[in-house]
Amino acid sequence: MQMTKIYTKNDIRKAALELKMGELVAFPTETVYGLGADATNEKAVKRVYLAKGRPSDNPLIVTVSSIEMVERFVGEISTDAKKLMENFWPGSLTIILNIIPGSLSETVTGGLKTAAFRMPKNQVTLDLISELDRPLVGPSANSSGKPSPTTAEHVFHDLEGKISGIVDDGPTTVGVESTIIDMSTDIPTILRPGAVTPEDLEEILGKTVISDKHKVKDKETPKAPGMKYKHYAPNAQVLIVKDNDWQEALKFAQENKDEIALLATEDILKNAKIKLKYSLGKDEKSAAKNLFAGLRYFDDMPQVKYILAKEFVYDGLGMAYMNRLKKSAGNQFFNVDLVEN
Incomplete structure (x- = not known):
């Protein structure tokens, strides 16, 4: 070596x-x-x-x-x-x-x-x-x-x-x-x-740009990195949390404190009575900057089973953030019935 x-x-x-x-x-x-x-x-x-x-x-x-x-x-x-x-x-x-x-x-x-x-x-x-x-x-x-x-x-x-x-x-x-x-x-x-x-x-x-071709077929050679294979995945399963589901997600996290981590903005974390958390900052810009560092932070915690991560609107820099987050989560969203089963 x-x-x-x-x-x-x-x-x-x-x-x-x-x-x-x-x-x-x-x-x-x-x-x-x-x-x-x-x-x-x-x-x-x-x-x-x-x-x-x-x-x-x-x-x-x-x-x-x-x-x-x-x-x-x-x-x-x-x-x-x-x-x-x-x-x-x-x-x-x-x-x-x-x-x-x-x-x-x-x-x-x-x-x-x-x-x-x-x-x-x-x-x-x-x-x-x-x-x-x-x-x-x-x-x-x-x-x-x-x-x-x-x-x-x-x-x-x-x-x-x-x-x-x-x-x-x-x-x-x-x-x-x-x-x-x-x-x-x-x-x-x-x-x-x-x-x-x-x-x-x-x-x-001064012309239209196509902006929704981010995947390729299994046997197709990708023209760019990140289009075909699973990317950005930590050891724990990432689950994307929609804005309307945070109340339920926080309740679930508090009931399973040793296994659940939060990756969210300051407004959400300030109400979370849980120690396993990482701040994405205040908005899409800070979230994009902090996403990978947050995912890696929890990789050093083998007890973490799920990472609950904040969703952003799929627009502007939020599009880049969500593209990476969806890949890290395998496109899995938080659903308390699914998790508990």
Whole structure:
């Protein structure tokens, strides 16, 4: 088992050297921590799948430090795609584009003729990629299926001994992965919701964006991460609680205090006479930022059987939050009769 080193922003050259040697180094972004490997080194990329335990037909996001770096792999960028890059990069938007045949290995693309590109809003990581002078693959730096990491400590918990290092730049600020938009099709299509909303994209593009294609069939190769397999799941069963069901949910929690945990906003928690709880803050923005940290918090408590989690309206940033929460819960909602049986 190799030793996993912790790097700071002052160790960028050391971290880049590890990547040049084919090692894996986790890196910070504004959304979640990513697991980095040189995207042009197929052996290194294959190690990412092994470290995460990730299905090999799940394509990897290509993380870049400039638009010029994207052009190495796609050639000419369309007018609409360039508009999105100019308005949302660096930031929480991943853009799927057709690529030059053979420019990236099938290990990166999942065998597709497209690839997903992102420029994160984190200067430490942009400096790291610039030092490497090659893009990084950047899936979330966690064991596959588990809640995504929003701190270096989360990464260390899952991947200690499996990767060379972690560049620590503190907690992430957004907390859920980037919006993914497919620009390789005639109609721009959101494949994963995130902090950049459909309305944001439509305002820039001046055209309709499809925003409800978040799943694929069992035998279909997904164009983007998070569309096919179970994601974000802690050890306990997550149950989503609708606003009208919280009174009943709190009663159930208080009757089963040792097995039930609450993941909710401050207004709900202040009335909960139960010690196993984690605050999502006050609104959709803070809830999105705190969701994965909350799910991971209860993973260290083996006695927890159920996590009761707050539902938000499926709109704006609430759409990104609910997309992840539904996946972590397996789309299961709280029902006291079902739980008691």
